[in-house]
Amino acid sequence: MEALNLPRPAWMSEDLVLLEEQARRFIGDEFAPHLDRWHEKGMYPREVWTQAGQAGLLCASMPEEYGGSGGSFAHEAVINRALSLAGFDTFGAPLHSGIVAPYILHYGTEEQKKRWLPKLASGEMVGAIAMSEPGAGSDLQNIRTTAVRKGNRYLLNGSKTFITNGQHADLIVVVAKTDPQGRAKGVSLMVVEAADAPGFRRGRKLKKLGLDFADTSELFFEDVSLPAENLLGLEEGQGFVQLMKELPQERMIVAYHAIAMMERAVALTIDYVRQREAFGKKIMEFQNTQFELAACKTETVVNKVFCDECIARGLKGELDNATAAMAKYSSTEALARVADRCLQLFGGYGFMDEYPISRIYRDARVMRIYAGTNEIMKLLIARSL
Numbered sequence: 001m002e003a004l005n006l007p008r009p010a011w012m013s014e015d016l017v018l019l020e021e022q023a024r025r026f027i028g029d030e031f032a033p034h035l036d037r038w039h040e041k042g043m044y045p046r047e048v049w050t051q052a053g054q055a056g057l058l059c060a061s062m063p064e065e066y067g068g069s070g071g072s073f074a075h076e077a078v079i080n081r082a083l084s085l086a087g088f089d090t091f092g093a094p095l096h097s098g099i100v101a102p103y104i105l106h107y108g109t110e111e112q113k114k115r116w117l118p119k120l121a122s123g124e125m126v127g128a129i130a131m132s133e134p135g136a137g138s139d140l141q142n143i144r145t146t147a148v149r150k151g152n153r154y155l156l157n158g159s160k161t162f163i164t165n166g167q168h169a170d171l172i173v174v175v176a177k178t179d180p181q182g183r184a185k186g187v188s189l190m191v192v193e194a195a196d197a198p199g200f201r202r203g204r205k206l207k208k209l210g211l212d213f214a215d216t217s218e219l220f221f222e223d224v225s226l227p228a229e230n231l232l233g234l235e236e237g238q239g240f241v242q243l244m245k246e247l248p249q250e251r252m253i254v255a256y257h258a259i260a261m262m263e264r265a266v267a268l269t270i271d272y273v274r275q276r277e278a279f280g281k282k283i284m285e286f287q288n289t290q291f292e293l294a295a296c297k298t299e300t301v302v303n304k305v306f307c308d309e310c311i312a313r314g315l316k317g318e319l320d321n322a323t324a325a326m327a328k329y330s331s332t333e334a335l336a337r338v339a340d341r342c343l344q345l346f347g348g349y350g351f352m353d354e355y356p357i358s359r360i361y362r363d364a365r366v367m368r369i370y371a372g373t374n375e376i377m378k379l380l381i382a383r384s385l
Helices: 014-030 032-041 047-054 073-085 093-107 110-122 239-275 287-315 321-345 347-351 356-368 374-383
Strands: 127-130 146-150 153-163 171-177 187-193 200-205 217-227
Touching (some): 014 032, 014 073, 073 093, 073 239, 073 287, 093 110, 093 127, 093 171, 093 187, 093 239, 110 171, 153 171, 153 187, 171 239, 187 217, 287 321, 321 347, 321 356, 321 374, 347 356
Parallel strands (some): 127 171
Antiparallel strands (some): 146 153, 153 217, 200 217
16 A cells, blocks of 8 residues: 555654554454455444444544543544555544544533543444535535524424434534524534434435445434533534534545545555556556556645645644645545546456445545535635635
8 A cells, every 4th residue: 555655744753653553453453354244234333433442543633531542633634544545435433533523622511522522532422413404515504404492402303414424323413503594693513412312313324326334324303302501512603613613624534535545546456457467468567557557646646745734734723724625626536537547447347346446436426525515615715816
């Protein structure tokens, strides 16, 4: 998997190098041997979460006082890259650790942090965030899910779709309207503990083009009664601002995932064309093969260097929304091109499901859609002109 021959980025400290080695070894031993079986079954088991928690691979950026490892986003990036290089692209840990947990850390009360973060870090609870609805994707101001205050409780009603970790989730951050007449200022984040939420129902695990054994699901909330303390934070109407502040990190998670998928695609293809023969010589010896892989390697290197720079800026608190959007847009578009070129070099075998390049090709498609479509990314970038 060292097809890029790049030096480690400047932000990779000694402890991050050790974490990278630990993560690769653990994932390679405990998860990678089962990926084909989970793929055939269409789901990975719940115990994967507790295994990851015990290995310190969940909530690495959360403070130690809340059960985390006291790291930074760099720690999450290292773990996420290790998961993708091993082929475990369907695991919802990047969202759990890098999106759900930070919402609670940054906007939750002290009681909420102590109540939920240690359970997320251990894998006792699986986190999800429920934004998208059947009629609202990127346009979060127009969601229809409501949380209406009734005395010291809220009644939550609505439906969500495309929810990562939907079948396993124990703790769900739900984007809802506490002021149904308001737009952005009417949005709040409500936290649902699935085990104690009569009226909450999981829908079907959605059948998708790719990410086959990810438990992407529909969720339904019918008069779910929540205590007032399940409003994330202390004030209603802060949800939209909270969402917008965290989106750059979410987009960097997707961008770095895309780059790791490109790295894996290039490495797999180089290995294949060095072994496969046609017309009496190795496929790697054809100039067309060399040129195609040269283009793939170049796109991967350019995007990785840019994303490493974005991570360095983010660690300093200097990463703006437009730059994060550039990283997500550029890397996911590049992934589509690289996956397509690499699959072509596999010939007919590339079209077979048993070959990892086939899965990379299919899994890559959604990267241009979630965490904000690439059309939205271009809009954000254009606003910075």
